[in-house]
Amino acid sequence: MIHVYGIVEQLDSLPPLAGVDDAPLERRRVDGLELVVSRLPGPVSNEIPREAVLRHAEVVEALMSRSSAVLPAQFGREFGDDDELTTVVRTKSGELERGLSRVRGCVEFGVRALGDAERAQADDKRSVSSGREYMQGRLAEARQRERLVAEVHEPLARLARADVQRAPTSRSGFTGAYLVPAESVTAFREGVMRVESVCPELTIVCTGPWPPYSFAGDREDQA
Amino acid sequence: MSIDERRALQQHQVTLLELVDRVLNGGVVLSGDITLSVADVDLVYLGLRVLLSSVATLEQQRDLALESVLR
Numbered sequence: 001m002i003h004v005y006g007i008v009e010q011l012d013s014l015p016p017l018a019g020v021d022d023a024p025l026e027r028r029r030v031d032g033l034e035l036v037v038s039r040l041p042g043p044v045s046n047e048i049p050r051e052a053v054l055r056h057a058e059v060v061e062a063l064m065s066r067s068s069a070v071l072p073a074q075f076g077r078e079f080g081d082d083d084e085l086t087t088v089v090r091t092k093s094g095e096l097e098r099g100l101s102r103v104r105g106c107v108e109f110g111v112r113a114l115g116d117a118e119r120a121q122a123d124d125k126r127s128v129s130s131g132r133e134y135m136q137g138r139l140a141e142a143r144q145r146e147r148l149v150a151e152v153h154e155p156l157a158r159l160a161r162a163d164v165q166r167a168p169t170s171r172s173g174f175t176g177a178y179l180v181p182a183e184s185v186t187a188f189r190e191g192v193m194r195v196e197s198v199c200p201e202l203t204i205v206c207t208g209p210w211p212p213y214s215f216a217g218d219r220e221d222q223a
Numbered sequence: 224m225s226i227d228e229r230r231a232l233q234q235h236q237v238t239l240l241e242l243v244d245r246v247l248n249g250g251v252v253l254s255g256d257i258t259l260s261v262a263d264v265d266l267v268y269l270g271l272r273v274l275l276s277s278v279a280t281l282e283q284q285r286d287l288a289l290e291s292v293l294r
Contacts, residue, residue: 074250213249
């Protein structure tokens with residue numbers, strides 16, 4: 001099986017790391033595109049392969065500092081052999097090249113925001129007593145979400161090259177990912193602090209810089 | 224555990240959760256075959272499972288100085 005870490009552009013050298021399942025890292029060129037892969041004796045096991053997930057992430061991160069652009073590959077999709085890999089990469093070459101141009105020179109930040117309503121709800125898990133109460137609850141959640149989008153997402157999206165609102169983990173919370181040019185990282189962080197100071201009642205968690213996992217593929221919801 | 228220690232641990236947990244979420248749900252999809260079916264799993268839950276069982280390994284591998292926090 002071949003495990004793909006990502007598509008790289010101008011990789012100077014492979015990082016001195018072992019890959020998933022301790023397999024060595026290898027470079028593969030398919031037409032104009034270069035990939036970093038590992039050859040595995042079999043598929044990554046069906047159990048949640050936590051070590052493999054972390055190793056994959058570690059390799060992708062190391063590639064970021066040695067390349068002009070990295071398009072991380074989704075974990076958990078192995079190829080049977082080189083021929084199969086070559087065929088798929090050729091078929092997708094347009095998407096992959098677009099992806100590399102999109103993420104070149106950028107890192108990703110993740111932002112999660114949680115409002116008062118949700119915190120209160122998390123603290124208070126008693127069941128609602130009537131349909132009316134339930135509907136009111138849902139309405140409050142929807143309003144809360146709209147507010148988070150207006151007060152958290154929109155100002156941050158203006159500081160990013162691209163943004164995506166990711167599936168919320170709860171109905172009223174908000175989760176966004178932002179593709180930020182390296183030179184704008186400080187401005188983006190300041191933007192997050194500004195939102196925090198304008199909305200002290202919100203819980204805002206910002207993580208990053210990440211490799212551009214949320215902006216690697218052509219998807220409808222990605223700018 | 225002091226408030227600062229708890230915060231540091233919480234920050235670490237969130238970061239790990241975000242990482243796992245990205246690795247499993249993000250990235251460009253190259254192959255049509257998925258060898259790991261995680262697409263519809265609630266990743267907060269999944270992330271926490273990964274987290275709970277991997278803290279010890281992380282300590283060794285990444286020198287995250289978690290040990291003092293957990294004690």
